[in-house]
Amino acid sequence: xxxxLAPVSDVQPTADQTTALDTASAAxxxxxxxxxxxxxxxHSMAYRAYFALPVENFSTSTGQPxxxxxxxxxxxxxxxxxxxxxxxxxxxxxxRTTFRTERYPEYKGTRDETPQPFRGQVPLIREVLETMRxxxxxxxxxxxxxxxxxxxxQARAAGxxxxxxxxxxxxxxxxxDDVTVLYPIRGVSELTRMTPDAVRAKYGVGPERYSDxxxxxxxxxxxxxxxxxxxxxxxxxxxxxxxxxxGIIAAAPDIKGKAGESLRAHLDQVxxxxxxxxxxxxxxxPLGPADLAVQPWDREAMHRVFDSLQFxxxxxxxxxxxxxxAAAPVEAGEPVDVAELAPGGLGGWLAARAGRTLGxxxxxxxxxxxxxxxxxxxxxxxxxxxxxxxxxxxPRDEAALAAWLADASAPKAVHGAKSAWHAxxxxxxxxxxxxxxxxxxxxxxxxxxxxxxxxxxSVRYLHRELTSGAPAAGSQGALDxxxxxxxxxxxxxxxxxxxxxxxxxxxxALADRGATDLLARLELPLEDVLAAMEHRGVAADVxxxxxxxxxxxxxxxxxxxxxxxxxxxxxxxxxPKQLQEVLFDQLGMPKTKKIKTGYTTDAASLADLYARxxxxxxxxxxxxxxxxxxxxxxxxxxxxxxxxxxxHTTFQQTIAATGRLSSTDPNLQNIPIRTxxxxxxxxxxxxxxxxxxxxxxxxxxxxMRIMAHLSGDEGLIDAFRSGEDxxxxxxSRVFSVPTDQVTPAMRSKIKAMSYGLAYGLSxxxxxxxxxxxxxxxxRLMDDYFSxxxxxxxxxxxxxxxxxxxGYTATIMGRRRYLPDLTSDNRQRREMAERMALNAPIQGSAxxxxxxxxxxxxxxxxxxxxxxxxLLQVHDELVLEVAPGEREEVEAIVRAQMxxxxxxxxxxxxxxxxxxxxxxxxx
DNA sequence: AGGTCAACGTA
DNA sequence: CGTACGTTGACCTT
Numbered sequence: 001x002x003x004x005l006a007p008v009s010d011v012q013p014t015a016d017q018t019t020a021l022d023t024a025s026a027a028x029x030x031x032x033x034x035x036x037x038x039x040x041x042x043h044s045m046a047y048r049a050y051f052a053l054p055v056e057n058f059s060t061s062t063g064q065p066x067x068x069x070x071x072x073x074x075x076x077x078x079x080x081x082x083x084x085x086x087x088x089x090x091x092x093x094x095x096r097t098t099f100r101t102e103r104y105p106e107y108k109g110t111r112d113e114t115p116q117p118f119r120g121q122v123p124l125i126r127e128v129l130e131t132m133r134x135x136x137x138x139x140x141x142x143x144x145x146x147x148x149x150x151x152x153x154q155a156r157a158a159g160x161x162x163x164x165x166x167x168x169x170x171x172x173x174x175x176x177d178d179v180t181v182l183y184p185i186r187g188v189s190e191l192t193r194m195t196p197d198a199v200r201a202k203y204g205v206g207p208e209r210y211s212d213x214x215x216x217x218x219x220x221x222x223x224x225x226x227x228x229x230x231x232x233x234x235x236x237x238x239x240x241x242x243x244x245x246x247g248i249i250a251a252a253p254d255i256k257g258k259a260g261e262s263l264r265a266h267l268d269q270v271x272x273x274x275x276x277x278x279x280x281x282x283x284x285x286p287l288g289p290a291d292l293a294v295q296p297w298d299r300e301a302m303h304r305v306f307d308s309l310q311f312x313x314x315x316x317x318x319x320x321x322x323x324x325x326a327a328a329p330v331e332a333g334e335p336v337d338v339a340e341l342a343p344g345g346l347g348g349w350l351a352a353r354a355g356r357t358l359g360x361x362x363x364x365x366x367x368x369x370x371x372x373x374x375x376x377x378x379x380x381x382x383x384x385x386x387x388x389x390x391x392x393x394x395p396r397d398e399a400a401l402a403a404w405l406a407d408a409s410a411p412k413a414v415h416g417a418k419s420a421w422h423a424x425x426x427x428x429x430x431x432x433x434x435x436x437x438x439x440x441x442x443x444x445x446x447x448x449x450x451x452x453x454x455x456x457x458s459v460r461y462l463h464r465e466l467t468s469g470a471p472a473a474g475s476q477g478a479l480d481x482x483x484x485x486x487x488x489x490x491x492x493x494x495x496x497x498x499x500x501x502x503x504x505x506x507x508x509a510l511a512d513r514g515a516t517d518l519l520a521r522l523e524l525p526l527e528d529v530l531a532a533m534e535h536r537g538v539a540a541d542v543x544x545x546x547x548x549x550x551x552x553x554x555x556x557x558x559x560x561x562x563x564x565x566x567x568x569x570x571x572x573x574x575x576p577k578q579l580q581e582v583l584f585d586q587l588g589m590p591k592t593k594k595i596k597t598g599y600t601t602d603a604a605s606l607a608d609l610y611a612r613x614x615x616x617x618x619x620x621x622x623x624x625x626x627x628x629x630x631x632x633x634x635x636x637x638x639x640x641x642x643x644x645x646x647x648h649t650t651f652q653q654t655i656a657a658t659g660r661l662s663s664t665d666p667n668l669q670n671i672p673i674r675t676x677x678x679x680x681x682x683x684x685x686x687x688x689x690x691x692x693x694x695x696x697x698x699x700x701x702x703x704m705r706i707m708a709h710l711s712g713d714e715g716l717i718d719a720f721r722s723g724e725d726x727x728x729x730x731x732s733r734v735f736s737v738p739t740d741q742v743t744p745a746m747r748s749k750i751k752a753m754s755y756g757l758a759y760g761l762s763x764x765x766x767x768x769x770x771x772x773x774x775x776x777x778x779r780l781m782d783d784y785f786s787x788x789x790x791x792x793x794x795x796x797x798x799x800x801x802x803x804x805x806g807y808t809a810t811i812m813g814r815r816r817y818l819p820d821l822t823s824d825n826r827q828r829r830e831m832a833e834r835m836a837l838n839a840p841i842q843g844s845a846x847x848x849x850x851x852x853x854x855x856x857x858x859x860x861x862x863x864x865x866x867x868x869x870l871l872q873v874h875d876e877l878v879l880e881v882a883p884g885e886r887e888e889v890e891a892i893v894r895a896q897m898x899x900x901x902x903x904x905x906x907x908x909x910x911x912x913x914x915x916x917x918x919x920x921x922x
Numbered sequence: 923a924g925g926t927c928a929a930c931g932t933a
Numbered sequence: 934c935g936t937a938c939g940t941t942g943a944c945c946t947t
Binding site (some may be wrong): 572576629636656657660662761764766830841874 | 934935936937938939940941942943944
């Protein structure tokens with residue numbers, strides 16, 4: 001079945017969605033169903049959530065507790081979905097003192113201080129509400145319940161149906177035919193509807209008498225004592241008998257028995273209770289019920305907030321429950337007309353769109369070196385699209401497609417161009433002319449996110465759901481087996497259209513951030529370089545790797561046996577839990593640093609324990625750790641060797657928030673080098689057949705040089721210009737001795753501090769690392785800064801500026817936004833400050849080597865050399881050099897790396913060559 | 923099956 | 934109480 005194409009679609013959903021939203025946000029027309037107002041006691045519900053959900057299960061990776069935010073938002077989501085309110089507001093208490101505490105200082109006096117982890121979450125809840133455009137109402141001196149009571153009363157008078165969600169039973173007095181209280185039974189997920197009947201069933205009196213009953217019985221949580229010996233039963237009986245509290249008071253002298261006596265003894269308290277538990281319904285408020293219509297959400301802000309809270313599933317649920325959204329057709333969001341082309345018609349279709357940027361979507365396998373593409377959709381900016389099955393494509397169409405794809409002057413927008421490159425190259429369809437990559441563009445806009453998948457970007461920037469078909473080639477290893485069926489084509493076309501449309505929106509966002517060139521001139525061309533590097537792979541010596549595996553395996557066995565002998569039993573040495581048992585219970589060793597699951601057994605602590613106890617078990621355990629990790633690394637590499645005898649890593653371009661690349665599958669950026677045994681592994685990376693040697697080139701002290709440049713510190717700049725050893729030079733200034741009298745101990749201290757500065761190292765941290773007193777570390781840092789004052793000024797300046805602008809920027813203008821710089825939470829704020837210190841330095845270094853890679857690739861191509869880039873390890877490039885090209889390649893690499901940017905300090909590059917990575921290293 | 927943690931490798 | 938990553942096995946939950 002050739003060229004089966006999807007049918008024409010005429011879905012026009014955008015207008016529908018807008019309509020739905022507008023309807024929801026306006027007051028309902030008269031004669032329609034009555035407006036439904038939802039009023040939430042923010043504080044009491046959040047507080048309930050806080051205690052209902054274990055905080056240890058609800059925190060972000062930065063340590064911010066989120067259990068109250070999660071519970072509150074989850075509760076809100078559920079109510080929105082269940083009740084579909086047309087109007088909505090949340091009330092908060094303001095401070096602890098109110099007119100009630102003035103009247104009765106003991107009011108709520110038994111309550112503990114609100115826990116800090118809870119208080120820190122209230123601003124986050126307000127942030128969530130703000131992005132949802134939910135009015136937050138509060139009034140000094142009054143409680144949230146008074147606000148709710150006032151609004152409920154006003155709303156009822158205006159003919160609205162009212163839901164009051166509160167964890168405070170006092171709200172029951174508001175219940176009537178138009179006002180229902182949603183009261184949490186257990187935690188925050190189960191709410192019971194308190195209607196007049198429900199109140200009567202539970203308390204034996206109607207809601208209008210609930211306050212009387214509560215006054216008699218008391219309310220422990222408010223610290224309002226009731227009448228001793230009088231429970232809800234007796235209270236209800238009296239209310240039924242005497243009508244209301246006034247009736248009871250009037251009849252008090254005649255009430256018999258112990259309860260009667262007790263009542264008479266506590267009349268004052270009862271009257272006070274009644275006065276305090278009465279909710280005010282006549283507060284003056286800035287907003288009335290009519291002002292509380294549900295508003296369209298600030299979706300982009302919500303995504304930002306939910307990203308930072310790391311609520312992925314909850315976000316989906318919340319969007320699904322969005323008011324008005326439910327009315328929109330589910331299939332909405334794919335305004336694409338998929339053209340039915342006659343066989344051979346693609347060339348005409350493309351020609352009719354010559355010069356226009358077309359969005360494309362590639363389906364296929366993206367394994368570097370062995371990719372394949374089997375589906376391709378192309379969409380224009382008018383949402384006309386074609387979707388092609390590449391496995392059955394008409395030869396004329398295939399030729400037209402190949403020509404268009406390879407035409408560098410035919411502009412294309414792609415989501416994940418490097419992945420598309422692998423898939424298409426595998427099918428013999430090289431791609432050129434990519435002028436926009438929505439994935440990379442989104443990354444440049446918000447580099448702190450973990451993924452930039454197309455459906456999320458669609459929701460976020462196009463405000464449109466992208467119904468999921470099979471994933472595009474952008475998702476690693478995705479296999480699409482259901483090529484048949486027009487749905488597949490429709491989805492593919494919708495993705496292509498979304499890519500095209502997103503490229504416009506994101507281009508604007510990039511321009512706002514001054515990052516247009518960063519994408520067009522750096523990241524986009526780099527994708528081709530990276531794709532080629534991944535495609536080439538690096539040759540591996542498999543036989544040698546197998547030998548290493550055997551060697552390390554033998555070491556693992558030996559170490560394990562010896563360890564078992566010492567303790568007289570076999571345990572799983574890889575289990576921290578079992579190790580803790582052996583070390584601290586069986587062997588009774590001193591406790592190490594505390595971690596979540598007990599006490600750490602990390603290498604530093606074990607080494608420390610060994611120094612103190614000399615226990616042989618520790619030595620064997622450490623040897624086992626080393627050997628097992630080396631074996632693991634070798635085994636991982638062996639598994640990664642492809643059929644061509646080479647290892648093809650994937651360089652991720654949109655992961656590291658600083659702008660660095662990362663390497664996965666396998667990670668070739670963390671191959672051991674520090675220990676001799678580890679370095680053996682580098683011997684397995686060898687020059688491939690047909691090539692003469694490997695060449696490595698690395699920047700020396702790139703981050704310190706960038707710090708020198710950015711800070712403009714004359715001392716540090718002179719240090720680099722002098723050509724002397726950096727740490728000796730700095731050490732001589734800090735310790736006031738001649739350069740040749742800087743001892744190795746002094747030098748290593750200086751080295752640690754210099755590097756630490758770029759990470760926001762504290763004197764405490766420095767003292768830890770150097771095993772010196774904090775005072776000495778502080779003095780060391782003071783001495784350093786007294787000689788290199790420009791560095792200190794720069795470091796404080798960079799944080800100040802980031803706080804003011806909201807972001808840091810690298811030499812190439814790459815931004816990282818750090819909203820936590822103004823956080824109330826000290827831990828988060830200080831973390832953000834360290835990120836702000838480091839991001840410009842690490843990020844500028846990343847910029848430089850990317851520029852250098854483009855230059856190297858360009859020169860090698862321009863000169864027709866066969867030598868080629870293989871790997872990048874942050875400040876190092878690894879190349880495979882063709883016979884006879886070594887000198888020229890070295891010159892190119894030195895020149896391109898050295899001139900990647902014009903800094904106030906030279907960019908030194910050291911180069912090594914050899915048959916393996918180990919030998920080429922230095 | 924899927925997610926998180928501790929541990930540890932790199933720059 | 935030092936930044937940026939990725940991978941692994943153990944452990945726990947679904």
